Structure formats: C-alpha cells, structure tokens
Amino acid sequence: xxxxxxxxxxxxxxxxxxxxxxxxxxxxxxxxxxxxxxxxxxxxxxxxxxxxxxxxxxxxxxxxxxxxxxxxxxxxxxxxxxxxxxxxxxxxxxxxxxxxxxxxxxxxxxxxxxxxxxxxxxxxxxxxxxxxxxxxxxxxxxxxxxxxxxxxxxxxxxxxxxxxxxxxxxxxxxxxxxxxxxxxxxxxxxxxxxxxxxxxxxxxxxxxxxxxxxxxxxxxxxxxxxxxxxxxxxxxxxxxxxxxxxxxxxxxxxxxxxxxxxxxxxxxxxxxxxxxxxxxxxxxxxxxxxxxxxxxxxxxxxxxxxxxxxxxxxxxxxxxxxxxxxxxxxxxxxxxxxxxxxxxxxxxxxxxxxxxxxxxxxxxxxxxxxxxxxxxxxxxxxxxxxxxxxxxxxxxxxxxxxxxxxxxxxxxxxxxxxxxxxxxxxxxxxxxxxxxxxxxxxxxxxxxxxxxxxxxxxxxxxxxxxxxxxxxxxxxxxxxxxxxxxxxxxxxxxxxxxxxxxxxxxxxxxxxxxxxxxxxxxxxxxxxxxxxxxxxxxxxxxxxxxxxxxxxxxxxxxxxxxxxxxxxxxxxxxxxxxxxxxxxxxxxxxxxxxxxxxxxxxxxxxxxxxxxxxxxxxxxxxxxxxxxxxxxxxxxxxxxxxxxxxxxxxx
Amino acid sequence: xxxxxxxxxxxxxxxxxxxxxxxxxxxxxxxxxxxxxxxxxxxxxxxxxxxxxxxxxxxxxxxxxxxxxxxxxxxxxxxxxxxxxxxxxxxxxxxxxxxxxxxxxxxxxxxxxxxxxxxxxxxxxxxxxxxxxx
Numbered sequence: 001x002x003x004x005x006x007x008x009x010x011x012x013x014x015x016x017x018x019x020x021x022x023x024x025x026x027x028x029x030x031x032x033x034x035x036x037x038x039x040x041x042x043x044x045x046x047x048x049x050x051x052x053x054x055x056x057x058x059x060x061x062x063x064x065x066x067x068x069x070x071x072x073x074x075x076x077x078x079x080x081x082x083x084x085x086x087x088x089x090x091x092x093x094x095x096x097x098x099x100x101x102x103x104x105x106x107x108x109x110x111x112x113x114x115x116x117x118x119x120x121x122x123x124x125x126x127x128x129x130x131x132x133x134x135x136x137x138x139x140x141x142x143x144x145x146x147x148x149x150x151x152x153x154x155x156x157x158x159x160x161x162x163x164x165x166x167x168x169x170x171x172x173x174x175x176x177x178x179x180x181x182x183x184x185x186x187x188x189x190x191x192x193x194x195x196x197x198x199x200x201x202x203x204x205x206x207x208x209x210x211x212x213x214x215x216x217x218x219x220x221x222x223x224x225x226x227x228x229x230x231x232x233x234x235x236x237x238x239x240x241x242x243x244x245x246x247x248x249x250x251x252x253x254x255x256x257x258x259x260x261x262x263x264x265x266x267x268x269x270x271x272x273x274x275x276x277x278x279x280x281x282x283x284x285x286x287x288x289x290x291x292x293x294x295x296x297x298x299x300x301x302x303x304x305x306x307x308x309x310x311x312x313x314x315x316x317x318x319x320x321x322x323x324x325x326x327x328x329x330x331x332x333x334x335x336x337x338x339x340x341x342x343x344x345x346x347x348x349x350x351x352x353x354x355x356x357x358x359x360x361x362x363x364x365x366x367x368x369x370x371x372x373x374x375x376x377x378x379x380x381x382x383x384x385x386x387x388x389x390x391x392x393x394x395x396x397x398x399x400x401x402x403x404x405x406x407x408x409x410x411x412x413x414x415x416x417x418x419x420x421x422x423x424x425x426x427x428x429x430x431x432x433x434x435x436x437x438x439x440x441x442x443x444x445x446x447x448x449x450x451x452x453x454x455x456x457x458x459x460x461x462x463x464x465x466x467x468x469x470x471x472x473x474x475x476x477x478x479x480x481x482x483x484x485x486x487x488x489x490x491x492x493x494x495x496x497x498x499x500x501x502x503x504x505x506x507x508x509x510x511x512x513x514x515x516x517x518x519x520x521x522x523x524x525x526x527x528x529x530x531x532x533x534x535x536x537x538x539x540x541x542x543x544x545x546x547x548x549x550x551x552x553x554x555x556x557x558x559x560x561x562x563x564x565x566x567x568x569x570x571x572x573x574x575x576x577x578x579x580x581x582x583x584x585x586x587x588x589x590x591x592x593x594x595x596x597x598x599x600x601x602x603x604x605x606x607x608x609x610x611x612x613x614x615x616x617x618x619x620x621x622x623x624x625x626x627x628x629x630x631x632x633x634x635x636x637x638x639x640x641x642x643x644x645x646x647x648x649x650x651x
Numbered sequence: 652x653x654x655x656x657x658x659x660x661x662x663x664x665x666x667x668x669x670x671x672x673x674x675x676x677x678x679x680x681x682x683x684x685x686x687x688x689x690x691x692x693x694x695x696x697x698x699x700x701x702x703x704x705x706x707x708x709x710x711x712x713x714x715x716x717x718x719x720x721x722x723x724x725x726x727x728x729x730x731x732x733x734x735x736x737x738x739x740x741x742x743x744x745x746x747x748x749x750x751x752x753x754x755x756x757x758x759x760x761x762x763x764x765x766x767x768x769x770x771x772x773x774x775x776x777x778x779x780x781x782x783x784x785x
Contacts, residue, residue: 236711243706345781361769381758386751596680
C-alpha cells in the first residue's frame with residue numbers, strides 16, 4: 001500500500017510539473033496575471049510536497065524491509081542496521097534518481113514559496129524551466145526506473161548485505177553530491193527564465209546566488225569526503241586519480257565556482273550578464289553529464305552501455321534535449337542581452353573575468369580528458385588519459401589563475417590602478433620568488449610541486465590581505481567567507497604539493513621482530529595475529545612505531561577477507577601528527593614467512609582535506625551573510641512601504 | 652536455505668581464492684636497493700596503467716597483474732634498461748592503452764591541439780574585452 005502511495009504521488013507530481021510548465025509558458029504570452037499562469041507557484045509547491053511523500057514512502061518500505069518491493073528485495077536485508085536500511089534507499093540506481101527529483105522538486109517549491117524580488121513573469125518562466133527539467137527526470141523514473149515496482153512473489157530475504165557499502169561515509173557521500181548537483185538546477189532554471197524574459201538584472205543574480213553557494217558547499221564537501229575515502233580505503237595512499245567518476249564531480253564544481261564569482265559581479269556591479277547566464281547553463285549541464293557518466297554504465301565500457309541501452313539512452317536523450325535546448329536558447333537570445341557596465345583591466349571585475357576564463361579552460365581540459373577516451377573507444381581505439389596528462393595541462397591555467405586570485409580581491413570595483421596596490425603586489429612577488437628559490441635550491445623538488453608550494457604560501461598570505469585596514473569585527477560575513485575559502489584553497493594546495501614533493505615510501509618484507517624505517521619513523525613488526533569480525537576474518541599486524549626516537553605507539557593494520565561476497569581489503573592505519581601522516585598497510589605473507597608491509601610518511605597530507613573543509617566553511621559563512629542581508633533588505637522594504645501607507649492615511 | 656546459499660557462495664569463491672594464494676613476484680612488493688633506480692622505477696610505474704583496475708596506475712594497485720608489471724619494471728631497471736625502453740616494450744605487448752604518458756599520435760592529437768586552442772581563445776577574450784580601455 002505504501003509503495004503504491006509513493007508511486008501515485010510521483011505520477012501526480014509529474015502531472016503538476018506539466019501544469020507548471022504550461023502555466024509558466026502561458027504567462028510569457030498572456031502575462032503574469034493570466035488565470036493558468038497564477039497556478040505556477042502553487043503547482044511548484046504542491047509538487048514539492050508530493051515528491052516528499054513519495055520519497056518518504058520509499059524510506060518507509062526500506063525501513064520495514066517490505067520484500068514484495070523489487071528494489072528492497074534486491075538491495076536490502078532484514079538483518080541490516082536501521083541506518084543502513086535507510087541509506088540503502090538511495091544506494092542504488094532507482095532510489096538515487098528518486099532522491100534527485102526529490103531534491104529538485106523541494107528546491108523548486110522553495111523558490112516558488114519565498115522568492116519575490118524578481119518580476120512575476122520572470123519567476124514564472126524560471127519555474128517553467130525548472131518543471132521542464134523535472135519532467136524529463138519524472139519520465140525517466142516512471143518509465144525506465146520505477147523504484148516502487150512490486151514482485152509477483154515476495155522474496156524470502158533481501159539480497160543486499162554488501163559489507164563494503166555499509167560504511168557511514170559511503171552512506172552519505174552520494175546524497176551530498178546529489179544535493180550539490182541538483183542545487184545547480186535552480187541556477188540553470190533562473191538562467192533560462194532570465195533568457196526567456198530578457199531580464200538579466202542584479203536582482204536575478206542575487207536571487208540565484210544563495211542556490212549557487214549552497215550547491216557549491218555541498219559539492220565541495222562531497223569531493224573532499226570522496227577523496228579522503230579513496231585515500232584511506234584503497235590502501236596505496238593516493239587521494240585523486242583523475243578517474244571519470246571523480247571528474248564527474250569536479251566539473252560541476254569548477255563551473256559552479258566560476259558561476260559564483262560571475263554572479264557576484266552581476267549582483268554588485270551589473271556587469272558580466274552574458275557570462276553569468278552561460279555559466280548557469282554550463283554548471284547544471286555538467287551535473288547532468290556527471291549523472292549520465294556515472295549512471296549509464298558508459299564508464300566500464302562504451303560497449304557495456306550498448307548492451308543495456310534503455311537507461312543510458314534515456315539519460316543521453318535528456319542530456320541532448322536540455323543541454324542542446326539551453327545552448328540553443330542561449331545562442332538565440334545572448335545577442336539581445338547587453339554586456340552591462342564596462343570596466344577596466346585593473347579592476348576587481350577585470351581580475352574576475354580572468355579567473356572565470358581560467359576556470360572555464362580548466363573545466364574544458366578536464367572535460368576533454370574525461371570524454372576523449374570514451375570517444376575513441378567508440379571507434380575501437382583505446383587511449384589512456386591520466387595524471388601525466390591532467391596535471392601539467394591543467395597547470396597551464398591553474399597557476400595564472402592562482403596569481404590573479406592572490407591580487408584580484410585587493411583591487412577596487414570598476415576602475416583601479418596597479419600603483420595603488422604596488423606595495424602588496426611587491427610583497428607577494430617577493431614571497432613567491434623566495435619560496436621558489438628556497439624549495440628549488442634546498443630540496444630539489446620537481447617543477448609542479450615546486451610551483452604548488454610557492455603559490456600555496458603566497459596565496460595563503462594574500463588571502464588575508466583584503467582584511468587589512470578593516471575592523472575585523474565589522475567586516476561583513478561574506479568577506480570572511482571569501483577570505484576563508486581562498487585560504488582553504490591555499491591550504492589544500494600546500495597539502496597536495498607537500499605530499500607530492502616530500503612523501504617517502506617504504507615497501508618492506510618483515511619477519512616478526514624486524515625493524516624498518518620510513519621518514520622520521522621507526523617501525524617494528526612485533527607479531528601478526530588472526531582476528532575475526534562479524535563477516536570477515538583478518539590478519540592483524542601488531543606494530544610499534546616511534547616518531548624520531550620518541551615514545552612508541554602501537555598500530556594494527558589488517559588484511560581482511562570478507563566471505564560474502566569473497567573480497568580482500570586492506571585496512572590501513574593512519575597515524576596523524578601535526579606535520580603529517582604515517583600510513584601503514586599489511587599485505588600477504590611471502591613464502592619465506594616474512595610479511596609484506598607498505599609504509600608511507602606523508603608530510604602535511606592532511607591539509608588537503610582540512611583545506612577542502614575550510615573552502616566549504618567559507619561558502620557557508622558567505623551563504624549566511626548573503627541570506628541575512630537579503631532578509632534585512634526585505635524587512636526594511638516592507639517597513640518602508642508600511643510607513644508610506646501610514647503617511648498617506650494621515651494625509 | 653541461507654546455509655545452502657552460503658555454501659554455494661563459498662564454492663563459487665574457491666577458484667578466486669586459489670588464484671590469490673599464488674605468491675606475488677618478488678619485486679612486486681619490494682623496492683630496489685639503489686634509491687636512484689627505485690626513484691626511476693617509481694616514476695615509470697606511476698605512468699603505467701593497471702589494466703585490470705579502474706583508473707589506477709600500477710604503482711597503486713593490489714591487482715596481481717599490477718604486481719607482476721611492477722616486478723618487470725623493477726628488474727628491468729635494475730638490469731640497466733632505460734625507462735622509455737621498458738615503456739615501449741610494454742606498449743608493444745599491451746598496446747598504447749597501458750601508458751598514461753601522453754604521446755602525440757594520429758589518435759591523440761586533439762588532446763594537445765584543444766588546450767592550445769583554449770589558450771588562444773582565452774587570449775582572444777581578454778584582447779576583445781580589455782582593448783578599448785587598456
């Protein structure tokens with residue numbers, strides 16, 4: 001019964017989305033006050049409610065493990081802990097697509113309910129665009145991936161007990177990224193709405209900005225967490241592989257970062273109108289592309305995609321319609337939108353334009369490197385594009401971007417001169433050169449990590465310069481947000497460069513009692529003992545490790561064998577010190593009885609993820625600051641209107 | 652019923668387990684004595700693709716095949732072969748796919764041409780936008 005309610009709610013929501021689309025479109029011809037046009041907002045709100053009911057139904061059938069529902073039988077199990085039963089609801093294809101439309105419908109409902117500063121006609125066009133995108137995904141859910149499908153015969157027990165997926169990090173990683181992906185759909189809809197009505201105004205940028213910020217924060221957190229998960233789980237100390245699945249989350253992030261900055265220029269200076277619209281279209285297009293890459297099976301092999309074409313083709317079709325349609329509309333209308341206010345090179349806007357172009361170029365490089373092997377594979381030519389390509393080629397654009405990022409925030413809006421900030425620039429250049437010389441001469445670091453170290457230190461200092469001469473307590477929250485986010489990038493960069501430049505690796509075959517060393521650590525393998533868990537057995541190494549002759553600490557890396565399904569995993573141990581991490585893995589036993597042990601000392605590696613968290617924190621601060629000032633402005637406007645009314649009645 | 656399923660699964664897993672008990676080649680998990688040679692080997696291994704994994708180099712994979720390839724790379728480096736000779740030997744055996752090192756060829760030139768084009772486009776955008784005032 002619950003499953004049927006969920007399905008019915010989904011169909012009703014799809015019908016409301018159709019109504020919303022018609023209403024929004026009619027408004028463009030007949031005006032915002034046409035009878036059907038006035039239904040647009042209520043339709044969006046009701047639709048959000050219905051989809052929430054549908055998603056709650058899915059959670060419910062997973063919570064009670066209703067084995068007559070096909071999805072539950074295939075992905076859950078009565079013996080799972082409750083938290084993993086619930087996370088199992090979105091840990092599969094159908095459920096994750098329902099989560100996608102849920103986030104999308106709730107976002108649509110929220111803008112319909114609260115967003116009042118734009119002209120009503122533009123709002124209706126925006127909601128029409130939102131429902132247009134949603135309709136495609138409703139169709140995909142209802143026609144090709146129904147999550148509520150029943151089994152003719154209820155299953156005796158569920159199949160899903162994959163221990164690897166029962167990880168709290170993995171349970172919340174996908175929804176985090178999804179919220180980020182789908183949050184960008186709002187920016188997309190705003191962009192289309194503005195294109196339809198040709199109303200590209202600072203108000204439009206202000207309406208769109210909290211959504212970009214929110215989505216961007218979730219994407220940042222998702223990428224950071226995913227990278228840390230790969231780092232500790234894969235057991236080789238790598239944290240970023242330029243894997244297509246990783247790139248699928250990086251591309252929307254790059255586009256959203258560019259969009260965020262461009263929308264800021266539009267909001268405060270009424271410039272960069274066309275850029276902002278285009279980036280709004282591109283950002284969500286990258287989200288959809290990412291979903292297509294991950295969900296269609298095209299990644300394992302282009303040919304695997306052809307074997308089960310229904311879902312993949314459906315998403316590809318949606319992709320073509322939405323991205324193609326949006327770009328077409330953009331091409332038709334962009335000419336009629338004026339550029340907006342002009343500005344000189346030496347201005348805040350000038351620096352932001354440079355950064356936007358650089359970010360877009362990085363995005364293009366990642367897109368090229370990700371899609372190119374898929375393209376050639378379709379013609380049976382297999383090409384490998386990996387870190388040796390992505391690192392240097394993206395660096396061409398990354399380092400100029402970092403340089404501008406250091407000085408841009410010091411410039412004034414519209415028109416400034418380099419002379420005014422010459423002292424600061426001289427300081428930063430001196431810092432950069434000093435770091436280059438220092439690390440280049442003393443440590444013989446390779447070129448990319450060397451540039452990384454020098455730019456990280458320079459940017460780390462530069463990111464705080466916008467606060468100079470200001471009262472720290474009275475600086476607006478959004479300024480603090482920018483400072484923190486930029487500083488976070490410097491911190492993450494320092495971690496990456498340091499990991500790449502100064503890591504030491506030791507592979508050793510150790511008998512019980514043998515001693516080895518890695519970096520400043522001395523490692524003694526005392527014993528290897530068998531241990532058993534609920535669904536695995538493991539060999540657990542007992543090691544004493546001491547940091548430059550200090551007090552030894554015991555660590556226990558394990559090599560685990562799961563029996564259902566049969567799978568071997570390395571449970572690495574990470575021992576964190578303020579200046580880095582010791583990474584220890586124990587492998588198999590050699591014929592001579594010694595154990596194969598892998599050790600790394602990775603100086604400052606943890607900064608990568610602390611940096612990611614700082615970036616997200618910066619985004620959160622900026623979001624709070626923006627929403628608060630929006631609310632204040634709105635209440636001021638209301639008070640002003642009330643007073644005017646009062647004055648008139650007195651007269 | 653559940654016991655039976657478990658037994659079946661255990662049986663199905665047997666050949667896999669048997670394969671994994673083969674000891675890995677000696678230099679799969681051992682470094683070369685000479686740190687300079689090891690650094691050379693490491694650098695090469697990071698640019699060779701693990702053919703049985705998804706997007707990992709042979710330098711960071713537990714797959715048996717990656718282990719064998721690491722062994723090959725290390726003993727060949729120790730025997731004095733140049734890294735690029737080893738790469739071409741591997742590419743002859745497994746195809747260009749095994750190497751991550753970007754090489755310009757008939758099938759890869761767009762990977763180099765497009766970034767170059769991007770630089771030009773970026774320059775053109777700046778030129779158009781800032782020409783009047785600067």
